[in-house]
Amino acid sequence: MTDDAVQLRSVTRRYGTGDMSVTALDQVSLAFPKGTFTAVMGPSGSGKSTLLQCAAGLDRPTSGLVTIGGTELTELTETELTLLRRERIGFVFQAFNLLPSLTAEQNVALPLRLAGRRPPKARVREVLEQVGLGGRARHRPAEMSGGQQQRVALARALITRPEVLFGDEPTGALDSRTSRDVLTLLRDMVDSDGRTIIMVTHDPVAASYADRVVLLVDGGVNGELTGAGAEYIAARLTTLEALPC
Numbered sequence: 001m002t003d004d005a006v007q008l009r010s011v012t013r014r015y016g017t018g019d020m021s022v023t024a025l026d027q028v029s030l031a032f033p034k035g036t037f038t039a040v041m042g043p044s045g046s047g048k049s050t051l052l053q054c055a056a057g058l059d060r061p062t063s064g065l066v067t068i069g070g071t072e073l074t075e076l077t078e079t080e081l082t083l084l085r086r087e088r089i090g091f092v093f094q095a096f097n098l099l100p101s102l103t104a105e106q107n108v109a110l111p112l113r114l115a116g117r118r119p120p121k122a123r124v125r126e127v128l129e130q131v132g133l134g135g136r137a138r139h140r141p142a143e144m145s146g147g148q149q150q151r152v153a154l155a156r157a158l159i160t161r162p163e164v165l166f167g168d169e170p171t172g173a174l175d176s177r178t179s180r181d182v183l184t185l186l187r188d189m190v191d192s193d194g195r196t197i198i199m200v201t202h203d204p205v206a207a208s209y210a211d212r213v214v215l216l217v218d219g220g221v222n223g224e225l226t227g228a229g230a231e232y233i234a235a236r237l238t239t240l241e242a243l244p245c
């Protein structure tokens with residue numbers, strides 16, 4: 001048994017072949033312990049999205065191993081991988097990706113419906129309440145603010161009680177006050193519910209809510225910061241941006 005929610009072992013992801021090939025991730029080994037919040041940062045093109053996609057089973061590494069809760073992803077068929085993503089992983093993106101014609105509660109219930117399960121009303125209400133939207137269950141996305149929409153997206157990601165929540169710039173489209181609300185919620189999910197969160201972000205303030213910041217440069221891990229404040233993270237990022245390519 002391992003206490004890691006996600007493990008990457010010597011993960012390489014290459015796009016294309018021959019002279020045209022790009023190594024987006026170069027033998028990256030990382031462990032994400034259960035009940036921790038990790039931010040992944042780095043300059044544009046450093047491999048953040050590729051890391052998230054490989055860790056979440058949305059993309060397959062060229063070589064190396066990815067394990068989620070002890071399940072080795074490379075050994076799974078596409079169908080098994082789809083099931084794992086549906087049952088054991090939650091996602092939140094910069095674009096909230098809510099269905100505009102559905103109410104908040106219908107959007108939240110969607111992952112269960114897609115899995116062929118009848119969404120228990122009480123559970124849908126429970127997760128909406130958890131994100132502070134108990135009173136908005138019947139609202140459609142257009143009737144809600146950006147922050148509220150992202151909280152619906154968060155509730156939708158939580159409905160299946162995922163082992164790991166992956167965020168790709170989840171606060172990228174929000175103003176700073178609303179971002180803080182969403183980040184506080186994420187932090188609370190780790191502290192109170194023991195959830196594991198892995199989040200890609202450009203924003204040092206967002207990253208300061210994490211326990212740990214993993215810094216990527218050119219597809220490799222350049223360093224890690226633990227318990228760092230926003231200013232320190234911002235200063236460290238500046239040194240990364242200045243590295244010669």
Ligand code: ADP
Pocket residue numbers: 015016022023024042043044045046047048049050051
């Ligand atoms: P980041 O998220 O840090 O901006 P990415 O993971 O998107 O970085 O990209 C890392 C590298 O891999 C970049 O050089 C990018 O151009 C390349 N890359 C990403 N996706 C593809 C793809 N589908 N085909 C070819 N190259 C890609």
